Each structure stands twice: as structure tokens, then as C-alpha cells.
Amino acid sequence: MLIESIEKLGKIILKLLESLGRIILFFLRGVVNLFVPPFQFTKIVDHTWFIGAKSIFVIVLTGLFTGMVLGLQGYYSLIEFGSEAALGSAVALTLIRELGPVFTAIMITARAGSAMAAEIGVMRISEQIDALKTMHINPVRFIFTPRLIAAVISFPLLTALFNVVGIFGGFVSASIMLDINPYVYMDTVIRSVQMQDITGGFYKAAAFAVLSTTICCSRGYYTHLTSGFGARGVSLSTTNAVVQSCIFVFISDYIITFFLV
Numbered sequence: 725m726l727i728e729s730i731e732k733l734g735k736i737i738l739k740l741l742e743s744l745g746r747i748i749l750f751f752l753r754g755v756v757n758l759f760v761p762p763f764q765f766t767k768i769v770d771h772t773w774f775i776g777a778k779s780i781f782v783i784v785l786t787g788l789f790t791g792m793v794l795g796l797q798g799y800y801s802l803i804e805f806g807s808e809a810a811l812g813s814a815v816a817l818t819l820i821r822e823l824g825p826v827f828t829a830i831m832i833t834a835r836a837g838s839a840m841a842a843e844i845g846v847m848r849i850s851e852q853i854d855a856l857k858t859m860h861i862n863p864v865r866f867i868f869t870p871r872l873i874a875a876v877i878s879f880p881l882l883t884a885l886f887n888v889v890g891i892f893g894g895f896v897s898a899s900i901m902l903d904i905n906p907y908v909y910m911d912t913v914i915r916s917v918q919m920q921d922i923t924g925g926f927y928k929a930a931a932f933a934v935l936s937t938t939i940c941c942s943r944g945y946y947t948h949l950t951s952g953f954g955a956r957g958v959s960l961s962t963t964n965a966v967v968q969s970c971i972f973v974f975i976s977d978y979i980i981t982f983f984l985v
Contacts, residue, residue: 746942746946747942750864750868750938750941750942750945750946751934751942753864754865754868754869754872757864757865757868757869758872760865764866764869767870768870768874770870771870771871771873771875772873772877772878774839774874775832775836775874776878776881778835779831779878779882780882782831783832783882783885784885784889786827786831786886787819787827787885787887787893789893790819790827790886790890791815791819791890791891791892791893791896792893792894793897794814794819794823794893794897795811795893795894795896795897795898795901795902796901796902798811798815798894799811799904802814808904809912810912811894811904811909811912812891812898812909812910813912813913813917815894815898816912816916816917817916817917817921819886819887819891819894820917820921820922820925821925821981824886824890824929825925825928825929825932826928826932826974827886828879828883828886828929829929829936830970830973832875832878832882832936833940833966833970833973834966837936837937837940837969838940838962838965840871840937840940840944840965841941841944841966842944842958843944844867844941844947845943845947845961846958847867848944848945848946848948849947849948849953849958853867863945867941867945868938868942868945871941872933872937872938875937876930876933876934880929880933882929883928884926891913894909895909895910924984927980927984928977928981931980932976935973935976936969936972936973939965939969940966940969943962943965943968944962
């Protein structure tokens with residue numbers, strides 16, 4: 725019984741290591757192809773539009789209500805200590821350092837990452853990827869590399885948008901609903917936010933872009949190995965891509981914060 729349990733545990737560990745190694749090699753192949761001409765500018769622009777521009781609405785909506793909730797919760801927490809004047813600082817730093825990059829990554833993964841995984845998964849089960857290989861076209865370079873560049877461009881920009889809208893949402897809660905002096909709110913925001921806070925948030929956004937895009941694209945690319953063929957295989961690989969991307973976003977957020985603090 726003990727030997728069987730150890731054997732099962734060993735198989736699980738080996739399967740996890742195999743999956744991790746497959747994703748790392750997939751990422752390295754994509755990075756190497758960044759420097760191989762001809763460069764796919766048209767595809768990069770198309771994917772930037774899909775990942776970035778088409779996510780603006782959901783980012784603005786999420787950022788606005790996140791900032792408003794932070795304003796309400798922060799006010800009722802700070803008022804107990806007579807520090808409600810510091811509400812602007814609390815909202816801005818919470819968004820810029822943590823919630824902005826994390827929430828942006830999760831929302832983009834839910835909208836664009838799932839679509840990437842499903843699209844590439846369908847290409848795999850319909851043998852389009854095999855057709856690319858037959859035509860001597862590198863499928864990783866064709867499928868993954870432009871999306872990686874587009875994500876690295878889009879994530880930091882959308883994070884900045886999320887932060888600005890979130891700070892405005894906190895301003896709405898503070899000045900309109902809670903009757904805090906709007907000049908005091910904005911003054912604490914300006915005085916508390918430092919350049920290292922902003923750059924730290926951008927570092928996180930770029931790291932989340934790489935993680936989310938790599939996991940989502942690789943899960944779709946290797947659908948036939950992890951989830952099987954058919955519609956069920958694509959649905960499972962898409963679900964796994966989103967869940968694993970979100971998990972790794974939280975893990976990497978802690979690691980990056982540990983080194984930045």
C-alpha cells in the first residue's frame with residue numbers, strides 16, 4: 725500500500741515536471757524567435773488591438789468600481805484613527821503597488837487569454853498547426869511570438885489606465901459620497917506616490933504578461949497532449965490555462981513584492 729502511494733505520488737510529480745518543462749521550452753522557443761526576421765509587425769499590431777484595445781472597457785469598469793470600493797472601505801477604516809485625510813494615499817498606493825497589476829492581469833487573462841488558448845487549441849485539433857509544419861513555417865514563431873510582444877506592450881499600459889481610473893473612483897467616493905475635501909484627497913495622492921511605486925507596478929505587469937501569455941498559448945498548443953482531442957479537450961485546456969495563469973499571477977506577485985519591498 726505504501727509503495728503504491730509513493731508510486732502514484734512519483735507519477736504526479738513527474739507529470740508536473742514534464743508539463744513545467746514543456747512550458748519553459750515553449751517560452752524559450754518563442755523568445756528566440758523574437759530576433760528572427762522577418763518581423764511580424766502586422767500580426768503584432770493585430771494582437772495588440774485584440775489584447776489591449778479591446779480590453780479597455782472591462783479594465784475601465786473594473787478599475788472604477790475597485791477604486792470606489794477602496795474609497796469606501798478605506799474611509800471607514802481610517803476614520804477610526806482620525807486619519808481619513810490619508811484616504812487618497814491609501815487608495816493610490818494600494819492600486820499602484822498591488823491591485824492594479826494583479827486585477828488587470830486577471831481581467832485580461834479572463835478575456836483575451838481564454839480566447840488565445842481556445843483559438844490555438846482549435847488550430848491543434850483541426851491539424852492547422854501540423855499544416856504549418858508541413859509548409860516549413862515555425863508554428864511557435866507564427867502563433868506565440870507576436871502574442872507575447874503584444875501582451876508585454878498591452879499589460880503595462882492597461883495597468884496604468886486601471887490605476888488612473890481606480891484613483892478617480894476613490895476620488896468619487898471620497899469627495900462626492902463621503903464629503904472629503906477633493907483637494908486634500910488629490911494632494912495626498914501626489915505627495916505619497918513615488919516613482920519606484922509606479923515602476924514596481926510596471927515590472928509586475930510585464931511579468932504577468934509573460935506568464936499569462938505563455939501559459940495560455942502553451943496550453944492551447946499542447947491540447948492534444950494534456951486534454952485530448954475534440955471540443956472537450958479544447959474546453960479543458962482553456963479552463964486550465966485561465967486557472968493556472970491566475971494562480972501563477974498571485975505566486976509571482978508575492979515573489980516580486982518580496983524583492984521590491
